Amino acid sequence: LTRIAGVPEQLRASATVMSASAPELELAAAALAAAPLPEMPAGVAASVMATLREAAETLHAEAGRAQREGLELKRRGLWLEAAGVAFEVWNKGIFIRGMAAGPLDALDLVSRRRAADLFKVWANYEKRVIPFVNEHGEESEAAALRKLFFYARNEDRLKTYDRYRLMVDEAGDLDRYEEASGVPLAAVRELAGKWLGPIGAIGGIVEMIHPEHGGAEGIGDRASGAAAAVGGGLSTYTTIVGLETAGAMIPGVDVIAGTLLLASAGWEAYTHRKAIAHAVVEGGSFLIHHPAILAGPLAPPVAAAQEAWDHRKDIAHGLVSAGEFGEHRAEDAAHLASSGFHKLKSLFG
Amino acid sequence: VGVQLPQVIGDPAGMRALATALRSTAAQIEGVDAAVYGKAGCLSFTGPAATRIASEVRGWHGSISGVVTSLQGAAALLERSASDVEAEQIARARLQAKLDEEAREPR
Numbered sequence: 001l002t003r004i005a006g007v008p009e010q011l012r013a014s015a016t017v018m019s020a021s022a023p024e025l026e027l028a029a030a031a032l033a034a035a036p037l038p039e040m041p042a043g044v045a046a047s048v049m050a051t052l053r054e055a056a057e058t059l060h061a062e063a064g065r066a067q068r069e070g071l072e073l074k075r076r077g078l079w080l081e082a083a084g085v086a087f088e089v090w091n092k093g094i095f096i097r098g099m100a101a102g103p104l105d106a107l108d109l110v111s112r113r114r115a116a117d118l119f120k121v122w123a124n125y126e127k128r129v130i131p132f133v134n135e136h137g138e139e140s141e142a143a144a145l146r147k148l149f150f151y152a153r154n155e156d157r158l159k160t161y162d163r164y165r166l167m168v169d170e171a172g173d174l175d176r177y178e179e180a181s182g183v184p185l186a187a188v189r190e191l192a193g194k195w196l197g198p199i200g201a202i203g204g205i206v207e208m209i210h211p212e213h214g215g216a217e218g219i220g221d222r223a224s225g226a227a228a229a230v231g232g233g234l235s236t237y238t239t240i241v242g243l244e245t246a247g248a249m250i251p252g253v254d255v256i257a258g259t260l261l262l263a264s265a266g267w268e269a270y271t272h273r274k275a276i277a278h279a280v281v282e283g284g285s286f287l288i289h290h291p292a293i294l295a296g297p298l299a300p301p302v303a304a305a306q307e308a309w310d311h312r313k314d315i316a317h318g319l320v321s322a323g324e325f326g327e328h329r330a331e332d333a334a335h336l337a338s339s340g341f342h343k344l345k346s347l348f349g
Numbered sequence: 350v351g352v353q354l355p356q357v358i359g360d361p362a363g364m365r366a367l368a369t370a371l372r373s374t375a376a377q378i379e380g381v382d383a384a385v386y387g388k389a390g391c392l393s394f395t396g397p398a399a400t401r402i403a404s405e406v407r408g409w410h411g412s413i414s415g416v417v418t419s420l421q422g423a424a425a426l427l428e429r430s431a432s433d434v435e436a437e438q439i440a441r442a443r444l445q446a447k448l449d450e451e452a453r454e455p456r
Contacts, residue, residue, distance in 0.1 A: 006394035006395065006396070018385050025381065032374060038362075038366070040359050040364050041359055044359075047423070047426060051422070052423070059378070059413075062413055065409050069389075069405050069409070
């Protein structure tokens with residue numbers, strides 16, 4: 001990995017001084033070359049003349065070098081400045097994105113805790129109540145009393161009778177518990193989408209200019225960046241004017257955006273395949289219920305994209321626990337995957 | 350017939366003037382070098398281009414310093430030579446005067 005760092009102002013100041021030195025050196029070279037020589041002993045004259053000639057030639061050559069390197073320093077300073085501006089935009093984008101993603105993370109955490117809580121209660125129910133119901137019959141008085149005692153004992157965790165009913169009706173299904181956790185995720189995501197779209201576009205453009213990897217992976221990053229930029233831009237546009245209007249105004253825009261987004265999602269999934277696999281292993285039961293994600297780029301793309309979106313938080317948390325990438329990278333992948341999937345879904349019915 | 354000693358070649362005043370001019374030029378170039386190397390020689394800049402530019406700047410500084418040193422050396426040589434020429438010219442003039450006087454005296 002090549003690290004390039006510098007202070008643009010310092011480079012520019014040095015460039016100015018260096019370029020300004022060139023004419024001074026040229027002037028000195030000309031003065032030495034044309035210096036009037038007095039009468040002097042032959043040996044001294046030869047030595048002095050040789051010195052003056054060599055000094056003039058050297059100064060002329062070094063004036064050229066000062067001019068060249070001054071220009072180079074100036075150009076490097078400008079590049080660094082441009083990179084600094086892009087980095088600042090990127091950082092601001094990430095910060096704002098983090099701010100927008102914060103409520104989602106908090107709500108997801110709440111929903112996961114509620115779901116996990118119900119799952120634990122179900123484990124107890126399965127152990128303490130179900131054998132009793134099986135033994136005495138569902139409608140028996142003994143079973144009803146057993147259920148009542150169980151509810152009373154777990155009242156602080158079940159909160160309401162509705163939650164108790166939900167726990168029993170969904171019979172220990174963690175995903176269903178999470179869906180029914182009562183957290184208004186859909187509404188918050190709708191709101192966050194309006195913010196994340198333009199930020200995704202900026203991030204995508206930065207990724208195109210400064211790919212994270214070199215070589216073939218760098219090309220992938222650029223493609224991913226382009227897709228994110230298109231996706232972010234389209235997302236913003238459709239948020240404002242609606243997808244139908246966008247499609248009507250720019251024929252084929254859906255197909256292009258959908259294809260790009262899906263390709264990008266595939267690339268992201270491939271790049272982060274180890275972290276995803278780690279997240280899956282950490283997830284435990286998730287592995288059994290959702291094997292398609294394990295296959296990564298080999299899985300049917302639409303199914304993989306859907307699963308990535310459905311379990312974006314698992315992936316994100318897995319990435320953090322693996323300590324390899326930031327959570328936002330997985331979020332980006334999930335976001336792209338989801339956008340691509342929904343665009344295609346709307347196209348193909 | 351009087352004896353004519355050969356002339357001592359050299360213009361001490363002109364040689365000293367040239368030496369002064371060379372010292373002035375050397376000082377001017379030294380000032381340029383200090384200004385450039387003072388800034389470009391200690392850049393907070395890393396990377397392949399930075400390494401190449403740093404090497405160029407060091408080379409430039411070495412070359413310019415070499416010119417300053419050689420100009421100062423030439424000026425010193427001129428000043429020493431001017432003094433020598435001046436001393437020889439005085440000595441020649443004294444000797445020539447003595448010889449001329451001896452030639453004029455009746456035997």
